Amino acid sequence: MRMLRAEEFGLTREVEYGTPEQNEAVRQIVEAVRTEGDSALLRYTEQHDRMKLDAASLRVTDAEIQAAYEKVDDAFLTAIREAAVNIRKFHEKQLRQSWVDVQPDGTMLGQLLRPLKRVGVYVPGGKAAYPSSVLMNVIPAQVAGVPEIVMVTPPATGGKSGIDPYILVAAAEAGVKEMYRVGGAQAVAALAYGTVSIPPVDKICGPGNIYVALAKRLVFGAVDIDSIAGPSEIVVLADETANPSYIAADLLSQAEHDEMASAILVTTSTKLAEAVSAEVQRQLATLPRETIARQSIDNYGAVLIAQSTAEAIAVINRMAPEHLEIMVAEPMAMLGRIENAGAIFVGPYSSEPVGDYFAGPNHILPTNGTARFSSPVNVDDFVKKSSLIYYSKEALFSNGDKIMTLARHEGLEAHARAIEIRLEQERE
Amino acid sequence: MRMLRAEEFGLTREVEYGTPEQNEAVRQIVEAVRTEGDSALLRYTEQHDRMKLDAASLRVTDAEIQAAYEKVDDAFLTAIREAAVNIRKFHEKQLRQSWVDVQPDGTMLGQLLRPLKRVGVYVPGGKAAYPSSVLMNVIPAQVAGVPEIVMVTPPATGGKSGIDPYILVAAAEAGVKEMYRVGGAQAVAALAYGTVSIPPVDKICGPGNIYVALAKRLVFGAVDIDSIAGPSEIVVLADETANPSYIAADLLSQAEHDEMASAILVTTSTKLAEAVSAEVQRQLATLPRETIARQSIDNYGAVLIAQSTAEAIAVINRMAPEHLEIMVAEPMAMLGRIENAGAIFVGPYSSEPVGDYFAGPNHILPTNGTARFSSPVNVDDFVKKSSLIYYSKEALFSNGDKIMTLARHEGLEAHARAIEIRLEQERE
Known part of the structure; x- marks a missing residue:
């Protein structure tokens, strides 16, 4: 050494920005899936994964998941089940509560915490298709309370004829009920914008190749994404x-x-x-x-x-x-x-x-120096906050003048008048 | 209606992706500032802001901040100080503690929470240069414990001859000690990669025009960014x-x-x-x-x-x-x-x-439907987590076999051997 x-x-x-050609290819794929939906999704799947599917066969069936269980060995199943228990326990300690601050004049200010509604987990098909990573992405979302967690993964793993049964079993053990055989930038686009077969999600997480990473970067804003590993x-x-x-x-x-x-x-x-x-x-x-x-x-x-x-x-x-x-x-x-x-x-x-x-702690961690500002995957990643503002009449009358001063300073007269109209109509 | x-x-x-021309312009500016530093920063400032500066004059002086205080009226100062107190109080309720779970076999698992070290706040120079937004970006970072908070803003605000004094006063009241007169994509690049005059930050937040937004999107990964409003x-x-x-x-x-x-x-x-x-x-x-x-x-x-x-x-x-x-x-x-x-x-x-x-609650909120997955600016945005894993010998001996099973299933023999070598050397 x-x-x-x-x-x-x-x-x-x-930072990996991709070549201009890669960016352009990804932009085209994302745009095609966004506007054409399933037909573009199936076209790119045929082109990139050499797999001719129809919309009805995108979703992994319960029978396939059952068949996957037949193929995995008991030692693996025992170990991954115990790992899942430990991961769940550690992440449950991260759960937080909504809170409200009740003030003597009747005002209440607070923060409401709620899970995202629908999360997509990307599982790559190549050499980095790790069952352990499936647990590490899915369980925190589940602990956060996300009701719909969907997995996408390329239709064939590492040259084999279908999805790795260990991935299917890990996903099932983690609690995923909805899985699709689709990968690449086209899968990311489908999750972001939705197609007839795959309803859109609120957040996409999980690792992938450069095309997947560029697609995630591109759809960020329409949906949330995790960090790019x-x-x-x-x-x-x-x-x-x-x-x-x-x-x-x-x-x-x-x-x-x-x-x-x-x-x-x-x-x-x-x-x-x-x-x-x-x-x-x-x-x-x-x-x-x-x-x-x-x-x-x-x-x-x-x-x-x-x-x-x-x-x-x-x-x-x-x-x-x-x-x-x-x-x-x-x-x-x-x-x-x-x-x-x-x-x-x-x-x-x-x-x-x-x-x-x-x-139990998450193995999806900030790479490439990003630990300066980012964190292991955790429950907060799947929770959003809403501020709660219940202002009392008393508080409005005490503070209205100051609010109007600040609004008028910024040249926002309609802001000031929204306060003023209340003070005028209700002054006793 | x-x-x-x-x-x-x-x-x-x-989602606003910008035109190909805008993207290319921003890419060139960011790349120039990354490789040439101050000289590119000053060149683009002259070009875009029609202001010829040298490196020594980039930083706003204490004398200028003092002069700004002479220009703002008392009613504004009183109101903004009271607003700052309320904002600080609300955000202090969001502060969280590091935690550790101590287990009977001696194992300890936990999460360490620490503030980011250095944060850059972008304040636009146009019609949206709001003192209140300065408070809303700076105070959560300060409450989180960020020791270095730096503000950048174009050298002249809205056609005036210098930076709006109300912006300088709001920043000073919020506790910013380091301010630079630089804006646009070049300011974002300087914050992301650092120049001789402006050391790099860990996160960039604050609103801006399309060039600022595209630059933030481009540097994401080298630094963290807030959401694009x-x-x-x-x-x-x-x-x-x-x-x-x-x-x-x-x-x-x-x-x-x-x-x-x-x-x-x-x-x-x-x-x-x-x-x-x-x-x-x-x-x-x-x-x-x-x-x-x-x-x-x-x-x-x-x-x-x-x-x-x-x-x-x-x-x-x-x-x-x-x-x-x-x-x-x-x-x-x-x-x-x-x-x-x-x-x-x-x-x-x-x-x-x-x-x-x-x-008190933050006014920087998720726009454009992103409240499905994102949150008002809050203290968590300026805190990063590290996992803590202190595994006991007892735990390793109890669980080593399961860990090796999972590692070997994933074809990662060196992972298994890192466990095995300990079990072999210390088995009694």
Whole structure:
């Protein structure tokens, strides 16, 4: 692995905007589906997924879901059910209440919280079709109280003849009752604008390829979207008390995701740095996804040597990693100083896969430095707020003059008169 | 006003994507500022704002802010200070705590909430340069604990020689300490990527023209942005018990904003509908902004006659209005049934301007039907979450097999091995 002084480490945060050709292709697809509906949806499905469907066959049937259950093994089913329970428990703790502030003059001000009505979850068909991600997108929406959750996924997964049965089972276990075999920009457009077969949603979430990402960006505003995921990242902050083989294993668990994934150790200990580097090479050699992981380690992996803990923390806050593991003598003492990180894994037993699959917190996390301003997928993402304003007559008479002053200053006389007409008609 | 049966009312929700030329112009400006920094920023300021500045003069000085205070009148200052107190109080009730769930086996799972570090507020220079909007953007960020809040605004407001002193005073009162005289797409790019003079921010909020909106859309991902505001809307739900002159005044307070604003009455009472229509015409005649308001009323205003309260509520939920006023005999009974609305004003004294200026809830609300999935500006918009995962050895030994099952099912062997190496090395 590259070994650098922490101060030398440069960050390049590139946002993926797509090529002009990709943007134009997506714009055309979205526009066609918006105006032509199902016929465009089916046309692009035939063109891109080489699958000739009719409108009646878009929806996945109950029989198919039952058949999928026959194909998955029991150990998987047991594990994913328990994971779902943990994910549900963690997200239930995020639930919030509507509130109202009742004031002595009779005024009431508040915030009403309500779930979105209909949410679409995109599940990609390629190598990143993960049942665990289905749970991580669906369960928070369900906990928020979203009554209609719909899944879309390409009609054939990774060259197979249909949708991966594990995806169907994960969706069914998470509680999805409405699934469609459609993917790409055309699926995003259908969710955003609706077709005869697929009613429109209020929010689209879930990862996809560049066409899906561009389509989501394009329809944002007509519907809400989740953040657009970049390649996965892990940073491990460790000192000489840490076990180098654990660190190496955790770095590699990130590196195997894809060639663009980034795995970085930050440490004040040169000895640990060298031990981890050696361990990474040793463990790499026997990995099934060795080629991918090696490219990731060679191109995006690094060991950063910091002169002090403060310097180590500063570089981590600049990176704002998606995943951060802390394996130092007193890890909890670091927590307050870590400003930017999607998920923080503390201590020797909190290996990243614990959070990826099972513990309960969401594994859909802000990538590419966006932990500076965004958050793991959570229940709030599926809740909207309405302000409540019940102003009393007394409050209006006390404050009307000030409201009119501000309105008139802004040149909005009709605003002032809306107050004035009440004061005039009801002055006693 | 147009009078329609509620069932006939069609919705057209168009998202403003800009023309290809506008998109290309914005892309060039953003790219130039990203790569050239201040020199591009100053070049575009000269080009678009006809103002030749150097880097040293971009920042608004303390002396200018002091001078602005000399120019504003006392009644304005008193009113805006009291409004700021109310806005602060309301938003403080939204503050949430980090939490941790401590489990019997030693595992701790939680959510850490922290403010964004640096936020940029865009204040437009044209007719929509409202001091009240400065408060509504800045105060929630401040309540969230954002340590650095920076304002940008074009170097001259509405043809005047400098920045509107009321804007400077509102920003100073809200607590902004860093202000720059720069606007347009170039200001958005500077906030997103940073220049020598203007360090980059984590989030950009505030309204602007189409170039500002397109620039925000383009930089989204490098930084967070707020939602992109459409024209303002009000819907009034009223029955025969309501005062037609209050309703007309409130509709007009929306209509005067701009020609695209929409003001709609929904009622089951034909008598009320006619009375409100007549009142609107009567009040329109004496408004200073009569021309704007009349165009808005003629083109986007409507009175919808519903056959039942249920039908009235259904059409409102489909519209998802930015502002909803409820003036019926028992208004609180409607609240639970209103699913989609940015702010709900209840009863005869809750005229929309009460919320626009003074009561405390935010006046920056989801427009154009986006109340289906988005919320008034609030403290959560300036807070990010990090998941906390502290897994105990006991938990890892109990659940390691299930985690490995799920990882291996997804073909991610290195994920499984990160668990396995711990179980092997520490099995007793």
